[in-house]
Structure formats: structure tokens, C-alpha cells
Amino acid sequence: MTDRLKDALRKAASFCAYQERTQQEVRERLDDWGIYGDDADEVIAELITLNYLNEERFAKTFAGGKFRVKQWGKRKIRQHLQQRGITGYNLDQAMTEIGADDYREALAALLDKKRRSLRDDNPLVIKQKLARYAMSKGYESDLIWQVLGEAE
Template identity: 45%
Template sequence: MAKQLIYTVKEGKARGAKYCSLQERSQQQVRDKLYEWGLYGDEVEEVIAWLISEDFINEERFAQSYVRGHFNLKKWGRIKIKQGLEQKKISDYCIKKGMKEIDEEDYQNTIVNLLEKKWRTIKDPNLYVKKQKAVRYLLQKGFEADLVWAEVNKLTE
């Protein structure tokens, strides 16, 4: 049987501060970690409140960092990024603030680049099937259908 970790509020604050200083974290991620460490109820909320007051946790900053990382590195679209933030229980206000990190021109260029790259890898001779596969790929990455179809139609003209 695994030994259960039990920490005091003071230890929770210290461990929480270290945990948050490694990378941006959402309140929910920190809350889950504190429960995992053996703190419960009011203890967890006390530690979370302290971490927020000391600026270790900042949901706006987290949302901006999440959006930048997932767009620039993973090449995710707005839909998938928004869903990821909602799963982490980020407020709508912070999500909107974070989404401003995506430059419209970069977003359009990313769609075009991903589409061209995928288009070269699809070997199907049927143009209809090739279009479907390319569109499905970009939709899966979280890009909006109207933008994807517009680019696919430009590519095949």
C-alpha cells in the first residue's frame, strides 16, 4: 500500500510556490496537486489564495502562455486551444484575453503552411478524397471549417 503524503498548510505553500515557479499553472492544476499531496478543503483554498496573492498563480498569464505555446509550437487552431482552456476551468474573460495572443496574419499563414504540407503527403489520385483528407486534418487541429475550406479551394483552383 502506498504511503499517503500529508503536508501542513505551510509546507503546502512552499511546495505550491515551487510547483508554480517551474511553469505557468492554472488554479485547477494547483488545486489537484494539493489534493494529491494530502491537503483538503479549507487548507487547499488557503494555499491557493496565498499563491494568487503572491502572484504565483495568474489565470490571465496562464491563458496567454497556453495560447502562445499551443499555437506556435503545436500548431493548434483556436477551437482546440479554447477547448483546452475550458477543460482547465479558465474563465471566459481569461480565454478571450489569451486568444488575443494569436496574430490574424500568423493564423492564416499557419493554415496555409499546414495545408500545403499535408497536401504533399496525400497520395490519393481522387481530388475529392484528397480535399476531404486535408480538411479533416486541419479540423482535427482545431481550425475553423470556413477558413480551411477557403484555403483548400484556393489551393485547388
């Protein structure tokens, strides 16, 4: 490995140590540093070997964090992971981070909090606004309507 690649590896390791990253993010950063093709592949392979780069770990951390902190639904989390180049097994593993009971409770709490902020006399309008809000957060429409039906 050349000195240039060793330097890139050191910088990339520091980049990955700061926060979980995907291969796509590391490759983009290497491009910024002028490392391309086989050289970039070599650096990425070394980061994986040294366990600085682990897409399954990234996907699980991302999904769990976005669910707990931002109350995102599975649809939105899945879409953002796919945009970051996470697919297949790693994507499925990320979704297992979100328990079904926790997911339903989070949706109910989200809808309850939003309901308190809405000012409208028509219950149908309120339901519509709640459903739209929950869908924008990435929750599935059938689950939203179930939870809204139980809240009546």
C-alpha cells in the same frame, strides 16, 4: 498559517515556478498532499498574491505555445483551456494571443505540408483529407475551405 500549510505553500510555489499552472491543477496537487477546503483556498490565495499563480498568464502562454509549437487551431485550444477550468475573460485574452494573419498563414502552411504527404490522384479526395486533418487540429471549417479554395 500552520507549519503544515507553510510547507504546502512552499511546495506549491515550487510546483508553480516550474511551469505555469491553473488553480484547478494546484488544487488537485494540494488534494494529493492532503490539503483540502479552506486550507487549500488559503494556499491558493497566497500563491495568487505572490504572483506564482495567474490564470490569465497561464491561458496566454498555453494558447500561444500550442498555436506556435503544435499548430493547433482556436477551437482545440479553447476546448483544452475550458477543460483546465479557464473561462470568460481569461479565455478571451488567450485567444487574442493568436493574430488573424498568423493564424491564416499557419493554416495554409499546415495544409501545404500535409498535401505533400498525401498520395492520391483524385483532387476531391485530397481536399477532403486535408479538411479533415485541419479540423482535427482545431481549425474552423469555413476558414479551412476558404484557404483550400485559394490554393487551387
